[in-house]
Amino acid sequence: MSRSMLRAFVAAGALAALAATARTAAAQSGNINATATVLQPLTVTGVQDLAFGNVYPGVNKTIDYTDASNGGQFSVTGFGGAQVQVSFTLPTALDGPSGATLPIDSWTGYYNQTNSATTGGSAFSSLSGSTTTTLSGTGDLYVFLGARVVPANNQTAGSYTNTVTMTVAYTGL
Amino acid sequence: MRRALGYAAMVLALTAVRARAAAAQARSATVSVTANVGKRALVFGDADLAFGNVFPGVAKTVAPTDAGAGRFHVRLRPGDHVTLVFDLPTQLVGPGGATLPIGSWTGLWNTTNSTAGAAAFTPSSSATTIQIGSGGGAASYVFVGARVSPAATQPAGAYTATITLTGAYAGF
Numbered sequence: 001m002s003r004s005m006l007r008a009f010v011a012a013g014a015l016a017a018l019a020a021t022a023r024t025a026a027a028q029s030g031n032i033n034a035t036a037t038v039l040q041p042l043t044v045t046g047v048q049d050l051a052f053g054n055v056y057p058g059v060n061k062t063i064d065y066t067d068a069s070n071g072g073q074f075s076v077t078g079f080g081g082a083q084v085q086v087s088f089t090l091p092t093a094l095d096g097p098s099g100a101t102l103p104i105d106s107w108t109g110y111y112n113q114t115n116s117a118t119t120g121g122s123a124f125s126s127l128s129g130s131t132t133t134t135l136s137g138t139g140d141l142y143v144f145l146g147a148r149v150v151p152a153n154n155q156t157a158g159s160y161t162n163t164v165t166m167t168v169a170y171t172g173l
Numbered sequence: 174m175r176r177a178l179g180y181a182a183m184v185l186a187l188t189a190v191r192a193r194a195a196a197a198q199a200r201s202a203t204v205s206v207t208a209n210v211g212k213r214a215l216v217f218g219d220a221d222l223a224f225g226n227v228f229p230g231v232a233k234t235v236a237p238t239d240a241g242a243g244r245f246h247v248r249l250r251p252g253d254h255v256t257l258v259f260d261l262p263t264q265l266v267g268p269g270g271a272t273l274p275i276g277s278w279t280g281l282w283n284t285t286n287s288t289a290g291a292a293a294f295t296p297s298s299s300a301t302t303i304q305i306g307s308g309g310g311a312a313s314y315v316f317v318g319a320r321v322s323p324a325a326t327q328p329a330g331a332y333t334a335t336i337t338l339t340g341a342y343a344g345f
Contacts, residue, residue, distance in 0.1 A: 029339040030216035032243045034275060036224035036233075036265055036321050036332045082228065169325070170228035 039079040040139065044168050048073040050145055055102070058153035065110045065146035066117045072145035074166045075115075080139040083173040086111065086166065087130040094149065094160035102160040106148040117144040132171065141168070214255045214340035220244040222317055222336060227273075230325035236318045237281040238288045243317035246286070247340045251307040254343040256300040257282075257315065262334035265321065271328040277320040286314045302343055 050072030055061050065071045078084065088109075093101040112121025113136035121142075124131055135141050143166060222243030227233050235241045247255055264272040281291035284306025294301045296317055306313050315338065 028214055028216050029337050030218040030245055031338075032218035032221050032245065032317075032336050034222040034224070034243065034262060034265055034319065034334050034336055036227045036273060036323075038227050038229060038267065038273065038323055038327045038329050038332060040329045041229040041326050079228070170231050172228050172231035172233065 039082070039170075040077075042076060042078040042084065042168050042170065044166060045075045045077075046073075046166075047075050050147060050164060052149050055149055055151050055155075057151050057155040057157075060148055060150050062106065062148040063146045065108050065123075065144040067146065068117065071117065072147075072164060073117075074143040074145075076135065076141035076143070076168050078135050078139045078141075078168075078170070080135060080137045082135050082139070083132060083171045084135060084141065084168050085130045085132050085171055086141075086143065086168050088127050089163075089165040089167070090127060090147075091162035091164065094162045096160035097156055097158035100156035100158070100160075102155060103150040104147050104162070105150065108146045110144045112142050112144075113140060115140075115142045117142075214253075214342050215248040216338050216340040217246050217248070218243075218336075218338070219246055222319060224321050227321055227323050227327075229323050229327040229329075232320055232322045234277065234318065234320040237279050237291075237293075237316035239318065242288075243336060245315040245317075245338045246312045247303070247305065247315065247338075248310075248312045249305045249340075249342060250345070251305055251311045253305045253345055254302050255305060255313070255340045256302050256343045257296075258298060258300050258339045258341070259296040259317075260298065260335075260337035260339070261296060262336065265332035265334040267332035268328055268330035271330070271332075273327065273332045274322045275319050275334065276322070279318040281316040282313055283316075284308065284313050286312075288316055291316065300341075 050063060051070045052061050052063055053070065063070045090107055091104060093103050096102055107127045109124035109127050110117050110121050111124065111133055114120050145164065220243060222235060223241040224233050224235055225241060249255055261278055262275060264274050266272055278296045280294045280296040281288050282294060282303045283291035285308065303313050305311055317336065
């Protein structure tokens, strides 16, 4: 084999090496992480029913949110100091025997970072929209509800009930 | 690689021709084998994409211009072009195997370590071509943002996932 032919073979070998190198050498990767810390989810608990007790036909009855025994109560726990939005789904009537209904209206409410319906908190200006407030430093909020039932003179006797739903959501602040 | 193979093929042809000529003339000669390969695009992960505290039920977005944006830098020769391909997670993994969806990826790249005047692109598994800066650092910088969407009942805790950026030489 002449030297010139040998050079040709060397060149061919170089080509093969270059091809292999080109396949493997031109790319490289780097990594970073995506990280997030999810805070404590909200827990909403119905603590006490709004209980009107005995109601006379034709006689309206009101339970105030300050009524510790009969007022409706909710509690909320979440991330301390977080801002939340509170809203309600309120019935307009209670359902009774054989489809009878008992109107309910004049809703009132109070929210507080401590478990008191009288001091340190604020009355809801309206229960029909949403209210923005802040959980306590330990992540607590207490809500108290009152309302009025309006029985007719011929209101059917029996037990009436319906559901009050309070929804609480973080605002992200 | 195509460019490199092209160079190598030309070199091989040239070598064969010169070899025949050399044999006929019985004289020695030399050739050089050159190719523009082996330039490795070095990719460095500089900063995590950090969402910080996230409230359950509240989506949170980190923009590429935000302090929490993820950042890479890519080194090669000044003026070289580099294709970027991302391997992006669809969720972060947290306590007990809980998952946190992540998406809506956004990106910026620049020949300086600044988002001012940077070019926008969408990070994805499809290649995006950038150019290496001509400054002394011979680097370009890549900034990444995204959005996490926690459920209202998302378990509390730390969540994480890996973002991989692969850079490949794409010519000068």
